[in-house]
Amino acid sequence: MNRESFAAGERLVSPAYVRQGCEARRSHEHLIRLLLEKGKCPENGWDESTLELFLHELAIMDSNNFLGNCGVGEREGRVASSLVARRHYRFIHGIGRSGDISAVQPKAAGSSLLNKITNSLVLDIIKLAGVHTVANCFVVPMATGMSLTLCFLTLRHKRPKAKYIIWPRIDQKSCFKSMITAGFEPVVIENVLEGDELRTDLKAVEAKVQELGPDYILCIHSTTSCFAPRVPDRLEELAVICANYGIPHIVNNAYGVQSSKCMHLIQQGARVGRIDAFVQSLDKNFMVPVGGAIIAGFNDSFIQEISKMYPGRASASPSLDVLITLLSLGSNGYKKLLKERKEMFSYLSNQIKKLSEAYNERLLHTPHNPISLAVTLKTLDEHHEEAVTQLGSMLFTRQVSGARVVPLGSVQTVSGYTFRGFMSHTNNYPCAYLNAASAIGMKMQDVDLFIKRLDKCLKAVRKEQGKESDDNYDKTEDVDIEEMALKPDNVLLDTYQDASS
Amino acid sequence: MNRESFAAGERLVSPAYVRQGCEARRSHEHLIRLLLEKGKCPENGWDESTLELFLHELAIMDSNNFLGNCGVGEREGRVASSLVARRHYRFIHGIGRSGDISAVQPKAAGSSLLNKITNSLVLDIIKLAGVHTVANCFVVPMATGMSLTLCFLTLRHKRPKAKYIIWPRIDQKSCFKSMITAGFEPVVIENVLEGDELRTDLKAVEAKVQELGPDYILCIHSTTSCFAPRVPDRLEELAVICANYGIPHIVNNAYGVQSSKCMHLIQQGARVGRIDAFVQSLDKNFMVPVGGAIIAGFNDSFIQEISKMYPGRASASPSLDVLITLLSLGSNGYKKLLKERKEMFSYLSNQIKKLSEAYNERLLHTPHNPISLAVTLKTLDEHHEEAVTQLGSMLFTRQVSGARVVPLGSVQTVSGYTFRGFMSHTNNYPCAYLNAASAIGMKMQDVDLFIKRLDKCLKAVRKEQGKESDDNYDKTEDVDIEEMALKPDNVLLDTYQDASS
C-alpha cells in the first residue's frame, strides 16, 4: 500500500488508527531494509509476517508476476499448477543464467535478489560458525557429492595434466563417487590407528605426492565431519603440504558447520597452508530438506570460477529454504542450536557410556570427533556372527534411525574399487561397534528414547544368543506406549545392511 | 481413518451418512491405487483433495514424520522452519542415496515412492508425446546444461580415449558450457543456410568424424528445440552416422517435449540409427519452476549408469513439482496444452506475418522449426546501427519478455571460444531479426499484447530514426490501460543486450 492507499484508508476508518497501522508497517520495512543494506543474518529471527511480506515483495519483482507481462519466449515462468506456484512463493525462474549460477537474471530481479541475499547470509553464518576469513561462497542446488564434483571439474581446467586425487580414506560412497564422476582416479590413503581413533596418515600422503608428482595430482580431498572412530583429517598439516607442493586442497565439510571444531580446523588450515574450497551440505547443517550445498573458499575469484562452471540455470528451492530458515532463526537462533547440539553431544556421550558399561562394552575414546560416537559390540560379536547386523535390524524396526552398526570384515566394491572393512574406514578395525551422533536439532528426548530402545534390543539379542530365534523376543518384552506400533517383524538382515550404508 | 474410526464416527453422526462419506473416500483411494499399480499418468487430472491426500499419505511413510521416531544419525530430516516443512509437504529426505539418484532410501519410503512414481509418470508422458520406444528415464534436480554434463561424464568412463564432442552449432551458452564443464573440447560444426533456414551440415559432421577418429570422439551432441532461423538438427542422419561409426549420440531436447515434431525426430533417430540419451528441461516442458531435467534413453542400463553417476542424494523438489503438475493435469490436460500450443503457434505466425508486412519486413520461412519464429528487421537495421538493440530495450521495458532481437555482427567469446554472429547460430546471417516463440502455456492474450506493443515500438523507433531522441516517444504514444505502469525510461542499451543473451 502506498501513500494514496493509506490516505484512502484514513477516510474509511479513523486516521489515528490507520496512522498507527502505517507506523507498524514501517518496522517490518525497517528490518527488510537492514537486511538488504547489510546483507547479514539478523540477530533476532523474523516473525512469519515479516518473512512472508519480504518474500512476497521479492516475488512480484519477477516478470512472471508482472500484471501486464506478455511472454513470447521459450521460458516465461509459466506454472500449470497453482499448488506448485504457491509452494515456491511464485519464484519460478530459478537462479543464475546460462553462464553462471550466481548471475543476475533480467527476467527475475526478485529471484536474483533472493539468490544474492541468501549467499550473503550464508557467508555471514559461516564466519559466525568459525571460518572468519572466508572470502566468498554460494549455495548450489546439488548435494555435497555433486558439488565436490563441480569443484574437481573446475580444477581440471587449471591443471591439465592432473589425473589423481589424493584422498584419506573415509567410508562414505558419495564423496568417493564425486571423484569418479569427475573423471579422476582416487588415490586412497589408509588411516592410522592412534588409540581408538583413526587419523590421517600424513607421511603416506606426502610420500604419495612425491611418488605421483604434484602436477599429476588434481588436489588433496580431505574430510572433516565423519563417523567415529575416524576423526576429522589433520587439516592444518594437509594444508601445509598442499601449500608446499602447490597442490589445490578441497575439503569435504559435509556436516561440519555445526561443529566449531570442524570450522576451526578449516580456519587454521587456511591460515597456515592452502585450502581452495570447502563444501558443506545445506540439509545437514541448516535443517532444511536434502538437495543443496554451499561451496565456500578463501579466494573470491576461484569461487566465482566454480559458480561459472555450472552450466545453465538452477533450482532456487534450496536457496529459498535456507533463506527462510536463517531469517526465522536469526543468528541468535542459530547459535542457540549450535550450543544445544554441543550439550546433547555430552549428554549422549554420558548416557551411552553408562549403558555400554552395563553390557561390558566400552565407549571408544575419540576426543577429536565432535559429532559422532562409537561404542563397541564385542560381546555380541563373539557369540554369534550375525548378532551385530541383527541388532541393527532391530533398532531399525523400532524406529531408531541413524544408528549404524559396523560389523567386522565387511567388503564392498564401489566403482571398481574394493574396500575391506567397509564402513569402518580401515581394513581391520579391532572390533565391531555401533555409531550414534549428536547432530544439530537433536533433542534430549531423542537420546532418551534411543538409550531405552538400545537397552531393550541389547537385552533381547543377548537372550536369543543364549537360546534360539527372534520369535521369543516379542513375548518377553514389555512393550511401552510410544513403541506400540512397532512390532519386531522379521526384517531380513540384508535390509538393514542396505539401510545403514 | 481406519475401520474402528469409522465405527466410532457412526456412533457420533448417522451411520448412513458416515457410510456415504466412507464410500466417497474409497473413490480417492481407488485413484491412488490405480496410480501405484499402473504407474501411468491418469487420463483425467486429480482434484486437489485427492492430490493432497496422496502426498500426505506418502509423507507419513518417511521416518522424519514417524510419531515415535528417534534419530541419532547425522541426517535425520529435521527441519527448523515449519514454513519450509510445509512447503515441501514434509518430504525432507530428498531422493536417491549415496550411490544412485534413483535408489530407494530406507529412511524414506514415501520419498522413494514419490521418486519412482514421478519417473514412471514422466516416462509415460514422453511416450505419449511421441517417443514411443523410450526405455527408461529419470528426473534429475539439475537444469538441462548440468544434466548434459552428467551424460558426458558417464560416457567418459566408457570411452577413455575420447577428447572431443561434435556439436552442430547452436548459440546458447549453457549447452556449450555443458561440454566444457565435463572437460571435453567442443568441435563446432557450422550450420548451412537452406532458404532462410540454418540446418545441420551432415557432410561436415561426417568429415570431422573421419578426421578426428571415432575413438577420440566422446559423442555427437545434437539439438532439437532452438531459435529460428536455426531448425532442429537432422537427427535421423546424425543417428545413422553415430550408428555407423560407433559413436554415442546425446540429444539436447531442451524444450522439445512440447513439440510432436521434435519428439518424432528423436523417435525416428532411435529407430534408424543411434541415440544414447536425450535430455529435456522440466520447466520448459511441464510448466514448473526452473531446476530440473529429464534424462531419457532407449537403453535401460545406460540410463541407470547415468543415474548411478550422480554422487549423493538430491533435491526432491523438482520431482514433487512435476508429480503435482502431471497429476493435476492428467494426460488429457497435458495433451490439451500441447494442442493449444500448436494452435498458438499458427496464430502467432499469422499475426506476426501481417504486422511484418505492414512494416516492409518479412517472416522468415522456417517450416522445420515448430516453436520459434523470426521476423526480419532489415529496414530498421539499414537506417541506424543501434535501432535493433533499441527495439529490444523498448520491448523489455514494456514488459514483453522472451522476445529476442538479433543484430548483425555480434561477437562473443564463451570459455575461450569466439563466436562470430553470436545469437544467430552462424557467422553471417543475411539480416538482423527478431525472435518470438510459441511455448507451452502461451495464451492468445500474450500474442495480442505482444503484437500491439511491437507495433507501437516499431512505430516509435521509425519516428525517431527520422528525427532525434527517445524523449519524443513518450508524448506521441497514446498509452493504454494495461501499460500504465510502464513508462519507457531510458534503459541503457547494454541492459537489454544483457537480457536477451
Next chain:
Amino acid sequence: MNRESFAAGERLVSPAYVRQGCEARRSHEHLIRLLLEKGKCPENGWDESTLELFLHELAIMDSNNFLGNCGVGEREGRVASSLVARRHYRFIHGIGRSGDISAVQPKAAGSSLLNKITNSLVLDIIKLAGVHTVANCFVVPMATGMSLTLCFLTLRHKRPKAKYIIWPRIDQKSCFKSMITAGFEPVVIENVLEGDELRTDLKAVEAKVQELGPDYILCIHSTTSCFAPRVPDRLEELAVICANYGIPHIVNNAYGVQSSKCMHLIQQGARVGRIDAFVQSLDKNFMVPVGGAIIAGFNDSFIQEISKMYPGRASASPSLDVLITLLSLGSNGYKKLLKERKEMFSYLSNQIKKLSEAYNERLLHTPHNPISLAVTLKTLDEHHEEAVTQLGSMLFTRQVSGARVVPLGSVQTVSGYTFRGFMSHTNNYPCAYLNAASAIGMKMQDVDLFIKRLDKCLKAVRKEQGKESDDNYDKTEDVDIEEMALKPDNVLLDTYQDASS
C-alpha cells in the same frame, strides 16, 4: 519494501532490473489504491499475488501483528496455533465493537478496513445484481435465519405493541424459526394455486392485517427464492400493502442475489411500496462457506440500527471469504457466473422436460420461479406409497445431492405449529414431485450426471414396482465408471427423508 530497500537492491542486482520490478509493484499498488478510493468491485478479478499482498498489508495494521506490541488486556489477538493464524491471514480481532458490528476497532485498523471494504464491495454487487437503489448493507457472520431474527429484534424496539409477523407460507424451517426465536407469533398465510404455481394470497394478507390491526404486526416477512412450484412472493403488492398500513417489510432473499428476477422484484417493491430490509445468504449467492449473510436496505439509518443491535464483536471469517471471492472474480467474473446460471437453468429445464416425458411425467409450469424446477412423480406415487421416498433415497446414495422428492401428505410440527403437506408449501398439492435447481456455479456436467442417474433410478423403481424388493436392482443395472463407488445399499427410507428436509 521502501525506497531505501529498493536502493539497496539496486546495489545487489542491476538497477535496471530492480527498477522494472519496482514498476511492476506499482501496478499492484495501483489496484489496491483504486479499491480503497472507489470502494467498488474491480471489473477484472485480481490475481492471487495482488490479493495476498493486499491481505498481508491489511493484516500488519492490526495490533496483534505489530512487531513491538505489548498486550496487557484481556483480548489481545493472541493465537495458540500457527495453522489457525495462517488460515485467517493473521486477522484475529474479528470485526465490530461492543456497540456495533460495523464499528471501527482501535486495536485493529486492518480488520476494520477489511470490514468496511467488504461491505462496500457487497453493496456494489447488490446494485449490479439489480437492486440499484439499495442504500446500505453489511455482512453479518450469521446465516440467513439468525440474520432475519436480528432484523425482527431491531424492529421490536420501534414497535412496542407488535406481537405478530405476517408470513406467506414457505416450507423451510429456519425462516419460520427466525420468527419464533425473535419471540413473535408467525401468522401463516396459505398460498393460492394458480395453474401449477403457488403464489401469494394478497387478499388473505390484507384481510389479516385488518383483522389483527397494523400496530400489532411487527412486519410482513416475505420470500423471493424458493422451491418450485412455489414462486417468489408478489413483492410489489406486498410492499404497497406495507406502505399503506405503515407496516415494516422484511424480505427473505436467501439465494435471490443470483437471480435478476428476484432482485428486480425487490427493486420494484422498494420503488412502489415499502421494503425495510432484505436478507441474503453469503454462501448461496457468492459460493463461499456457510455462515454469513448480508442485511441490506433502502434506508441507511435503519440498516445502521440493525448493525448496532448486534452486541459485541463478530467473526471476520465470512467477510474475509466474500472479500477474497469478489476480488478474485471481479464484477465481470461475477456477472459471468450469473449468466451461466441462467443458461444452466434453461438447459436443466430442457433436459428434465425430455426425461419426464419419457416416463409419462410432466415438468410443472412455474415460469415465475427462476431457479427451482419441479417434475411430477405421479405414476410412481400411484403404484406404491413409498416409491417416492425410495427414489429420493436412491438418488442420495448415488451422490445426487440437492434433489428433493416431495411426497403427498407429509405432516410436520415445527416449534408447536403443524404444517400439513409439509415441504410442498401448501396443505394439499395435487401431486408428488421432485425438485431440482440451477444454482450459481452449477456446471453442465452436474446436469448431465443428474439426468443420467435420475433416469436409472426411475427405471429401477419402476421395475421394482412391478416386482418385489430393492435387491434385484443391483444386478440389472450396468454400473458406469463414475458411479463405481456407489452401491445402492439399503439406506433406510427415513434417512433420506431426514436428508431432504
Next chain:
Amino acid sequence: MNRESFAAGERLVSPAYVRQGCEARRSHEHLIRLLLEKGKCPENGWDESTLELFLHELAIMDSNNFLGNCGVGEREGRVASSLVARRHYRFIHGIGRSGDISAVQPKAAGSSLLNKITNSLVLDIIKLAGVHTVANCFVVPMATGMSLTLCFLTLRHKRPKAKYIIWPRIDQKSCFKSMITAGFEPVVIENVLEGDELRTDLKAVEAKVQELGPDYILCIHSTTSCFAPRVPDRLEELAVICANYGIPHIVNNAYGVQSSKCMHLIQQGARVGRIDAFVQSLDKNFMVPVGGAIIAGFNDSFIQEISKMYPGRASASPSLDVLITLLSLGSNGYKKLLKERKEMFSYLSNQIKKLSEAYNERLLHTPHNPISLAVTLKTLDEHHEEAVTQLGSMLFTRQVSGARVVPLGSVQTVSGYTFRGFMSHTNNYPCAYLNAASAIGMKMQDVDLFIKRLDKCLKAVRKEQGKESDDNYDKTEDVDIEEMALKPDNVLLDTYQDASS
C-alpha cells in the same frame, strides 16, 4: 492408501520399508481412533501431520468433496475461490441444520463429525478447567454478547410473563446490549464498595426480585471475569437466590475459563444453587480469532433447547479453529497455558506494585479478581484534568494495547440508559486508575515492555504537568530500539477515549 496401494508400493520400493511406513501410518490412525472413540482432548498435542491428516479425512466425507457428486440443489458447497476452499480445509457446508445448530447434516458427514467432536473436546476442557459437573455445551459462531442474547431468547419461551433481567452492574457494552437486543429491560444493581473492591450487592438483588416479582424476571444475569476493582459476582449466593425464587440464572463467564477461580465459582454456584447456562468467549479463553462462544450448562436438555433456538446453519470456522487449537495443544498444553497465566498474574502484580510506589500511587487491593489489576492515578488526576486520558493516549501510540485508563466522572448513555462513572462499574469510584490484565498467552516480555513504557509515559506526563505541551516530550526521552517506529504523535485525546471503551 489402502491395502492394495501398499502392496503396489511394495513392488516399487523395498517391502520392508513400505511396511515400516505403513506401521508409522498406524500410529497416526491410532490417535484419530482414540479421539473419535473417547471424545476427549488428547493429553499430548498432535503434530501438524496427524492434525492435517485428520482434517483431510473428515473433509472428504462431505458431499462437496465427493469425486462423483452432482449437485442440483440451491446449496451445494460450491466454492468460487480456491484460496477460500483451502483456508477452510474444504469444509464448506458449515454446521447444523435449519432446525438446530447441533444437528447432523446429511450432505456433510465430515463437518457434522467435526462439530460433534469439537463440542465434545470443549466439554472435556471445561471440566478440566474446573466445572466438573457440566452436562453439555456447544460452540456457537457468535461472540459472547449475541450468545447471551440467544440464551435470553430461549428463556423467553419458558417465561412468557418475564420482562426484566436483573443485572449486577458491569461496565461493558456488549453484555448490556445483549439484554436490550433480546428485548428485555435490564435492571441494574449497583455494586458495593468493600475495601478497594466492587462486589455484588446481594441485598439489593433480593429486594429487587421481591419488588418485581419472580415471574416477571427472565433471569439473573451475573458476571465472573471483569476489570478490577470490580470482582466476580458472588455466584454462590446469587445461585441460591435463583434457586429459592425459581428464577433462571445465566452467567457471563466471558474470559473466565482461563481462571480456576472463575470456574470454581460456577461449579460452586451450580452445586449450592441454580445456574442454567454459562457463556464464554472462544477467542479470549482459547487463543483463537474473535467470533465464537461456548454455551454450557448443567442441564442437558436446556442446552439442547438453546441450540435448537438458532435458526439455520452456521459457520464452522470458530469450531474448526478451536478444534485445531485443542488438538495441537493437548490437555497438557492447555494446562500449561493456564499455569503460566497464573504466574504472569503474580509477576505483573509485583512489577506494577513496584512501579506504582515509585510514583506515589498504589496497586488497588482486589484479591477476588484473578485476572485484572488496577493501579491508582491519583497524583496525575490531581494536577490536571486531562492528564489521565493523555496517559492512555500515550500508551496507545507506544503500542501498549489493552491498558485502560479510567478517569473519574465519565458519563455514557447506552441504548437509552445513562451510566455515571462509566468504565468504573460504579457511579463514584474514589479515584482514577489504570487497568492491566494477565490473560492467557501473555509473556514475561509483555509485562516487561509494559512496565518500561508505562514508566516512561508517567515520567513524561509528570514533566509536562509541571510545564507546557507534549512537544517537549519527544526530545527528553531516550528512545530505545524496540520503540523506534513509535513517535508520540499528537493523537487526539478522544481517539484514545474511543479506543479504551
